[in-house]
Amino acid sequence: MRELTRTEAIDLVGRDEAENELPERMRADVRMLGALLGRVLRESGSPGLYEDVERLRQATIAAYTDESPEAFERAARIADSFSIERADEVARAFTVYFHLVNLAEEHQRVRVLRERDGRPEKEDAADSVAAAFVRLSAEVGDDTALQRLQGLRFHPVFTAHPTEARRRAVSSSIRRLVALLTEHDASLQGGADERRAERRMLEEIDTLWRTAPLRAEKPTPVDEVRAIMAVFDETLYTAVPHVYRRVDDALQGPAAGSRTPVVRPFVRLGTWVGGDRDGNPFVTASVTKKAAGIAAEHILLGLQHSADRIAKTLTLAADTTPPSAELTALLQRLSAADEDGAADAAKRAKVEPHKRAMLLIARRIAATRRRDADLSYRDPELLLRDLRTVQDSLAAAGAPRQAYGHLQQLLWQVETFGFHLAELEVRQHSAVHARVLAEAAAGGPLSTQSEEVLEVFRTIAQIQHRYGPRAAGRYIVSFTQSAADLVAVHELARIAVGPGGRPPVLDVIPLFETFADLQAAPQIMAEIVQHPDFAARLEATERRLEVMLGYSDSSKDVGPVAANLALYEAQAKIAAWAQDAGIHLTLFHGRGGALGRGGGPANSAILAQPPHSVDGRFKLTEQGEVIFARYGDPAIAMRHIDQVAAAVLLASAPSIERRNSEAAERYADVATTMDAASRERFFSLVKADGFAPWFATVTPMEEIGLLALGSRPARRGLSVESLEDLRAIPWVFAWSQARINLAGWFGLGTALEAVGDLDLLRRAYDEWPLFRTVIDNVGMSLAKADGRIARRYLDLGDRPDLADLVVGELELTTDWVVRIVGGDGLLANKPVLQRAVKMRSPYVDALSLLQLRALRALRAGELTDEELPQWQRLLLLSVSGVSAGLQNTG
Incomplete structure (x- = not known):
C-alpha cells in the first residue's frame, strides 16, 4: 500500500x-x-x-x-x-x-x-x-507573610472513583x-x-x-x-520537592541553595484508595493493610535510592570538609549497629566521612523496608535527625551548597512523605456504624459484616505502629447527621481492641453531604467538641480540626445552584464558629472532576471562599481522569501545585477576605432569590412522577454499570426507582454521556430569570467571586453540551413534558450566561478553553450518534442473545470515547 x-x-x-x-x-x-x-x-x-x-x-x-x-x-x-x-x-x-x-x-x-x-x-x-x-x-x-508561608498546607487526597474509562x-x-x-x-x-x-x-x-x-x-x-502508585513514582516523588525548590529560589534569590530554606514542606498527600469502604464491599481490612504496605514499599525504595545517589556525590574529603563532632558520633553509632555495612562503607569512602554516613543511612532505610528490626528506623523523625546531622556538618565545614542542595531535597521528601507516602484515610457510612453498635449492644454474636467493621480499627492500629501515626488515622463518617454519628467511631474503636486494649489514634472527620446536613453542620460541630474523646484530641493537636463538605450529593439533593450557595453558607458559619472557639479549622472539599461534582479550576474556587474558611490550609479530593491530568506529567504537576498553593496562601489576605465578605453581603438578596427559584425548578424535574426510570432510559446510566471502571458499585444496592441511593458519580457521568451535563447547570437559568436585572447580574459577575465561579463553570458545562443531540437522548424516554423542561432550561441558562459574560457565545471570555471545546465537539458528536444508535437498539428490547453483546460493546466503546473527548466527566 x-x-x-x-x-x-x-x-x-x-x-x-x-x-x-x-x-x-x-x-x-x-x-x-x-x-x-x-x-x-x-x-x-x-x-x-x-x-x-x-x-x-x-x-x-x-x-x-x-x-x-x-x-x-x-x-x-x-x-x-x-x-x-x-x-x-x-x-x-x-x-x-x-x-x-x-x-x-x-x-x-x-x-x-x-x-x-x-x-x-x-x-x-x-x-x-x-x-x-x-x-x-x-x-x-514580611514577618506575618513568612509565618503564613511556613504554615501553608495543600493536601490533595486521591480517591478510587475512576470515571476514566481507559x-x-x-x-x-x-x-x-x-x-x-x-x-x-x-x-x-x-x-x-x-x-x-x-x-x-x-x-x-x-x-x-x-x-x-x-x-x-x-x-x-x-x-x-x-495504579495510583504510578503517579507517585513517576511524578510526585520528585515534583513536590522541586516545587519547594522553585519557591525558595524565587524568595532567596542568588543565596538559595546555600543556606537554610525559608520554605517548609507544605504538601501532604492523602489517599482513600484501599481505605474508602462506603458502599464498596470489596474494600476490606486486609485490602487496607495491603494498601499501606504497597505505599510504604514505594516510598522507602525511593528514599533508599535517593540516599544512595546522594552518597555517590558527597566525595568531599575530610581534609577539605572536616566532619563535625556530631557527625563523628553518628558514624560511630551507625557503624556499631551495622558492622558489615561499616566495613563496606569504609572501603568505598576511606577519607570521605559524609559519604560514609550517607551510605550507612541508605542501608538503614533499606533495612526499614525489609523490616529488619535490629537496623531499621523506628519512624521518619529518626531518619530526619540523622540527615540533619549530615547537613549541619556540611554547612559547618564550609560546604553549604552540598548541605542545601540534593540533600535538602531528600529532607523535604522525608518530611512530605514519611515512611507511608500518602496518609491513608478510612471512610464509612454512619448507618453502618449504628448497625454495628446495635448488634454489640444486643449481646449476641456479631455478624460477619460487623466483625469486618471492627477489624478495620485493629488494622489502623497496626498501620500506625508500623509506619507511624501519620500513616493512617483520619476516619471520615459519610452522611454525618448528628454528633452521635461521630462519637460512634470512638465507641467502635474501643469495642474492637477490647477491655484494656489501646485504640488507634483517630481524627474523626464528619462529612456533611445533603442540604439539611450542611445547614446543621455548625450546631453538630459545636456539640461534638464538648465530647471527651474530641476534646482530648483537640488538646493533643493544638486545637486542629477537619470538616469535610460533600459537593456532589448536595448538588444531586437540591440542584447545583442551591448546593453552591449552601456550601458557601456552611463554610462561612463553620469558619466563624471555629474562629470564636479558637480552633484551627481545615475544610476538606469533596470535589470531583466534573462540574456537577464541584469540579473546575481549584485556584479560582479557593479565592472565592468565605473569610477564615481557608486560612492557609486547603484539602480536597482528586479523582478519575483529573488525577492523571493534573499529576501525570511532572511539569504540569509542579505548575498545578504552585497555582493551588498560591491561592491557598493568598486567600487569607485581608483584601481578598474583605472582598468576599462584602460581596456576599451586597448580593445576599440575589443569592436568596436564586436559591429559592433554582431549587423549585430542580424539584419540578427530579420529583416529577416517574423521573428516576425516565432518567435511566434517556441516559446510559444502567449500561455504565457494565463498564469496568472501578471496584465500587454504581449504586448502594437499590434499584433505579429511587435516586437517593444512586451514587453521585453515575448521576453526573450519565448526564455528561447524554451531552446534557444537567448536573452542572440545571436551575441556573430560572434563578437568573427570577433576578431579572441584567445590569445587576453583570455587576455581580464582576464583584462577587462566588457568582463568577458559578457562571464560568456553568459556561464550560454548557459548552460541552449539545442541544440537538441532547434532544435525541431525551426523546428515548417518551416523556415530552420532562424533555421540554430540560431543553427549555438549557436554552434559558445558555441565554443568560452569554448575556452576563458578554461576547458572541459561550466561553467567549476564555478563548483557549473555547478553542479546545470547539476542536473536540464535532468528534464527540460522531461518537454520540453511534451511542444513540446503540441505546435505541438496546431500549427497543428486540435484540437476540447473539446480538445483545455486540450492541452493548458498541455502547461501552462510545462511552469510553466520549469520556476521552469531554475529559472532565467524573
Missing part, C-alpha cells in the same frame, strides 16, 4: 477548524499524529474504514458549523448506516483520535511551561506561591507516545532523523489501535492502589 501524503491523510482533525485556532506547534503535532492515525486505519483497519471515518467526520463538522436540521440528519444517517462491526471500528478510531489530541494538548502545555522556565529574564508567574507571598507581604508585612494498557501506550513526541521535538531542533521519530510513533499508534480499549473485568481495590 502506498504511503499517504500529508494532504490525503490530513487526519481526523480537519484543516477547516485547526488552521487558525491552534498554536502553530500544537497544530503541527495534531496534524502529524492524525496523519499517522490515518495511515494506521488504512493499513490495519478493515477495507474502507478510513473512508467511512472521513465521511462521518466531515458530516459532523458540517453539522457543527451549519447547525441546520438537514446537516445534522445527514450525519445521523451516516452513523446509522454502518454495520455493527463497522460502527465498532469507527468508535474505536474516534476514541484513539481523542487520546492523540489530548496528549498533543498536554505536550503543548508542558512545552509552554518549560519554555517559560527556560527564560532567565522571566518574572515569576502572577499565580505562583512566590508572587502570592510578595502580595501578601505588602498587605500584612485501560492501564492504553494509558501506558499514551505515556510512551508523550515521550516519543518529546524526542520528535528534539529531532526537529537538532537536525536528527525526523523520519525515524515518526516511524516509532507510527508503531506506537498502531499498538494503541490494536489494544483492546475496554477492560475485561473491573479492577480490584489493590489494582487501584497500584
Whole structure:
C-alpha cells in the first residue's frame, strides 16, 4: 500500500477548524499524529474504514458549523448506516483520535511551561506561591507573610472513583507516545532523523489501535492502589520537592541553595484508595493493610535510592570538609549497629566521612523496608535527625551548597512523605456504624459484616505502629447527621481492641453531604467538641480540626445552584464558629472532576471562599481522569501545585477576605432569590412522577454499570426507582454521556430569570467571586453540551413534558450566561478553553450518534442473545470515547 501524503491523510482533525485556532506547534503535532492515525486505519483497519471515518467526520463538522436540521440528519444517517462491526471500528478510531489530541494538548502545555522556565529574564508567574507571598507581604508585612508561608498546607487526597474509562494498557501506550513526541521535538531542533521519530510513533499508534480499549473485568481495590502508585513514582516523588525548590529560589534569590530554606514542606498527600469502604464491599481490612504496605514499599525504595545517589556525590574529603563532632558520633553509632555495612562503607569512602554516613543511612532505610528490626528506623523523625546531622556538618565545614542542595531535597521528601507516602484515610457510612453498635449492644454474636467493621480499627492500629501515626488515622463518617454519628467511631474503636486494649489514634472527620446536613453542620460541630474523646484530641493537636463538605450529593439533593450557595453558607458559619472557639479549622472539599461534582479550576474556587474558611490550609479530593491530568506529567504537576498553593496562601489576605465578605453581603438578596427559584425548578424535574426510570432510559446510566471502571458499585444496592441511593458519580457521568451535563447547570437559568436585572447580574459577575465561579463553570458545562443531540437522548424516554423542561432550561441558562459574560457565545471570555471545546465537539458528536444508535437498539428490547453483546460493546466503546473527548466527566 502506498504511503499517504500529508494532504490525503490530513487526519481526523480537519484543516477547516485547526488552521487558525491552534498554536502553530500544537497544530503541527495534531496534524502529524492524525496523519499517522490515518495511515494506521488504512493499513490495519478493515477495507474502507478510513473512508467511512472521513465521511462521518466531515458530516459532523458540517453539522457543527451549519447547525441546520438537514446537516445534522445527514450525519445521523451516516452513523446509522454502518454495520455493527463497522460502527465498532469507527468508535474505536474516534476514541484513539481523542487520546492523540489530548496528549498533543498536554505536550503543548508542558512545552509552554518549560519554555517559560527556560527564560532567565522571566518574572515569576502572577499565580505562583512566590508572587502570592510578595502580595501578601505588602498587605500584612514580611514577618506575618513568612509565618503564613511556613504554615501553608495543600493536601490533595486521591480517591478510587475512576470515571476514566481507559485501560492501564492504553494509558501506558499514551505515556510512551508523550515521550516519543518529546524526542520528535528534539529531532526537529537538532537536525536528527525526523523520519525515524515518526516511524516509532507510527508503531506506537498502531499498538494503541490494536489494544483492546475496554477492560475485561473491573479492577480490584489493590489494582487501584497500584495504579495510583504510578503517579507517585513517576511524578510526585520528585515534583513536590522541586516545587519547594522553585519557591525558595524565587524568595532567596542568588543565596538559595546555600543556606537554610525559608520554605517548609507544605504538601501532604492523602489517599482513600484501599481505605474508602462506603458502599464498596470489596474494600476490606486486609485490602487496607495491603494498601499501606504497597505505599510504604514505594516510598522507602525511593528514599533508599535517593540516599544512595546522594552518597555517590558527597566525595568531599575530610581534609577539605572536616566532619563535625556530631557527625563523628553518628558514624560511630551507625557503624556499631551495622558492622558489615561499616566495613563496606569504609572501603568505598576511606577519607570521605559524609559519604560514609550517607551510605550507612541508605542501608538503614533499606533495612526499614525489609523490616529488619535490629537496623531499621523506628519512624521518619529518626531518619530526619540523622540527615540533619549530615547537613549541619556540611554547612559547618564550609560546604553549604552540598548541605542545601540534593540533600535538602531528600529532607523535604522525608518530611512530605514519611515512611507511608500518602496518609491513608478510612471512610464509612454512619448507618453502618449504628448497625454495628446495635448488634454489640444486643449481646449476641456479631455478624460477619460487623466483625469486618471492627477489624478495620485493629488494622489502623497496626498501620500506625508500623509506619507511624501519620500513616493512617483520619476516619471520615459519610452522611454525618448528628454528633452521635461521630462519637460512634470512638465507641467502635474501643469495642474492637477490647477491655484494656489501646485504640488507634483517630481524627474523626464528619462529612456533611445533603442540604439539611450542611445547614446543621455548625450546631453538630459545636456539640461534638464538648465530647471527651474530641476534646482530648483537640488538646493533643493544638486545637486542629477537619470538616469535610460533600459537593456532589448536595448538588444531586437540591440542584447545583442551591448546593453552591449552601456550601458557601456552611463554610462561612463553620469558619466563624471555629474562629470564636479558637480552633484551627481545615475544610476538606469533596470535589470531583466534573462540574456537577464541584469540579473546575481549584485556584479560582479557593479565592472565592468565605473569610477564615481557608486560612492557609486547603484539602480536597482528586479523582478519575483529573488525577492523571493534573499529576501525570511532572511539569504540569509542579505548575498545578504552585497555582493551588498560591491561592491557598493568598486567600487569607485581608483584601481578598474583605472582598468576599462584602460581596456576599451586597448580593445576599440575589443569592436568596436564586436559591429559592433554582431549587423549585430542580424539584419540578427530579420529583416529577416517574423521573428516576425516565432518567435511566434517556441516559446510559444502567449500561455504565457494565463498564469496568472501578471496584465500587454504581449504586448502594437499590434499584433505579429511587435516586437517593444512586451514587453521585453515575448521576453526573450519565448526564455528561447524554451531552446534557444537567448536573452542572440545571436551575441556573430560572434563578437568573427570577433576578431579572441584567445590569445587576453583570455587576455581580464582576464583584462577587462566588457568582463568577458559578457562571464560568456553568459556561464550560454548557459548552460541552449539545442541544440537538441532547434532544435525541431525551426523546428515548417518551416523556415530552420532562424533555421540554430540560431543553427549555438549557436554552434559558445558555441565554443568560452569554448575556452576563458578554461576547458572541459561550466561553467567549476564555478563548483557549473555547478553542479546545470547539476542536473536540464535532468528534464527540460522531461518537454520540453511534451511542444513540446503540441505546435505541438496546431500549427497543428486540435484540437476540447473539446480538445483545455486540450492541452493548458498541455502547461501552462510545462511552469510553466520549469520556476521552469531554475529559472532565467524573
